[in-house]
Amino acid sequence: MARISTVEDVSLDEPTLVEGFPGVGLVGKIATDHLIDVHGMIHYANVHCDGLPPVAVYREGNAAATTPVRLYADPERDLVALRSDVPVNPAAASKVAACLGSWFDETGLFPVFLSGLGREKDDEPPALYGIATGDGGEALARAEVEAPSESGLVSGPTGAMVAAALEHDRDAVGLVVESDPKFPDPEAARRLILDGIDPIAGTETPTDGLVDQATEIREAKQQLAEQMRQANEESSQAEPLKMFQ
Template identity: 85%
Template sequence: MARISVLDDDVSLSEPTLVEGFPGVGLVGKIATDHLIDAHEMTHYANVHCDGLPPVAVYRESDAAATTPVRLYADPENDLVALRSDVPVKPGAATEVAACLGSWFDEVDLFPVFLSGLAREKDESPPDLYGIATGDGGEALARAEVTDPPESGLVSGPTGAMLAAALEAGRDAVGLVVESDPQFPDPEAARRLILDGIDPIAGVDTSTDGLVDQATEIREAKQQLAEQMRQANEDSSRAEPLKMFQ
């Protein structure tokens, strides 16, 4: 089974930007997309049913409705879609999930923005942000003034699989790579992703005050998922330096 089950047919999208938020290093993608959904009061638009996703049901506090662990949220006014994931994707399933989502990307004519953390120990300087692209995605990076990577590297996990699928299909897409805390959830890195990557690429304006003011609460709320990711770090979407003879 591989399908996207749309819940709200009244949502109208025209060549939207999609922001992907699978858990990874520092949980930066998940923190960023969760914040976008809340800040823009995005509508629960669709449930994702893809082979390879864990066969589990998710429920929320004070809400009896069960839903899928991976969902899509939409903001028609800003032509924005966010992929929210409450679970990691196993390495062997990443290709299946990427193919499932990629076919829907083409159907809806989405421009995907993939998010990944690059493990770096924290210091006083702001985390660096870099961009990579497939197809004509480099044009979006240039408009947003996102810099090129300073070193060779690779992106793994479900995010890497989706970038690989976009490359193979010739699909326009970008990947944003931000330096992130390798041990703990990193709201500061997620804020950099939003302000200097997602917002200028998608043409939106997102208040990030909550990411700064509530950084401690966010870290505590995400800590359990971060621990799960560390125990099985091969599940993570992550960027890492490419060690090779050059």
Template identity: 80%
Template sequence: MARISVLDEAVSLSEPTLVEGFPGVGLVGKIATDHMIDAHGMVHYANVHCDGLPPVAVYLESDSAATTPVRLYADPERDLVALRSDVPVHPSAAAEVANCLDGWLDETGTFPVFLSGLGREKDEEPPALYGIATGNGSDALSRAEVSDPPEAGLVSGPTGAMLASSLERDRDAVGLIVESDPQFPDPEAARILIRDGIDPIAGTETPTDGLVDQATEIRDAKQQLAERMRQATEESTQAEPLKMFQ
């Protein structure tokens, strides 16, 4: 049965900001979310049980307790929640996962920040960041001075499904799209996501030097997940241009 199972009832949140970290192009959403969880010492707040998620149990370092592959972490002081996913979500299951999370978003009055990578070959220029919005989410993009997209495109996977659901419900939400390495984990793009998008929107201050200083270690650590996604030939979530359809 689809549900969000809260583990720590002592955690008090008031209309929090959710940072969504399903893996996709460059694993930028996962790298950014994992980094924020570690940087802010966020606590394991809830397990996510959704139809469509792989039926697997995950175990964590120095902890014998089995847990779900998708979890929520909370920082009550910053009114921040992060969705950490250790598995890709098959595109055919994206709608089921989005529907599972919808009720919790509405019940808690959460403002979601969805993250997606747009595959671009690396060059000397820093990755560009763009924003899209549903409801009144454009107000947050304006405050954060996030640029509009320079071209038409679409967001797929669970991130795209959750954006589509937010659009249908007229929920206030934003989607951040960053240019990312299409083949390898991209800590640099994740740093741009946090510094220029997530932090200004959520009102947080997240140290990101480690994402640059430890880029090689981060790529190596995430490479196995990136390889599993390539073998599946389908990304969990990604942005892509629409020019081919126009």
């Protein structure tokens, strides 16, 4: 049965949720993992949604098994982060989106969806764009996040959640950042945090360690990236539309 089970009671007002399903460059996962670690966020709830892989995860130094998708909260900053340790099969994306969408409606939170747009790396900083549903465009305007410079689409579980927000007229934003199509990209995740998440959520997040520890992050995330490649599944990503319009 689809449900969100609370692990720790926390007091939240009108929280911003940052979604971190693995995708291109693992930018969403790296960004949300960093937010959770830097802000010392509390393990708030476990996610039990139809369509998620039926696996359990465990952590070094902790004997307690838990779900592969979890929610963390920071009451002081009115912030919630979705951490996922597994990719989601595209065929199950709509089920996961429906499960989480119902919870979004119950809690009244404002979701920020994250996706990477595969681009070969160069000397220029990765570009960041924003899309919105409902009145989410107001948040993008306040944060001065630019509109996309080309047409495109967002796929995977992130795309399914944006589509569900559009269908149900939920206020939400999607942040799209240019990222390495082959390897984890902490630089792109840093851009997401500094110029997207922080100004939208009203937070201040130290990010120097992201780039300084790029090698360590790449090694730690490489196994997940390889798992996604071998499965040949479409992860959450943005991509240009190659067609007449």
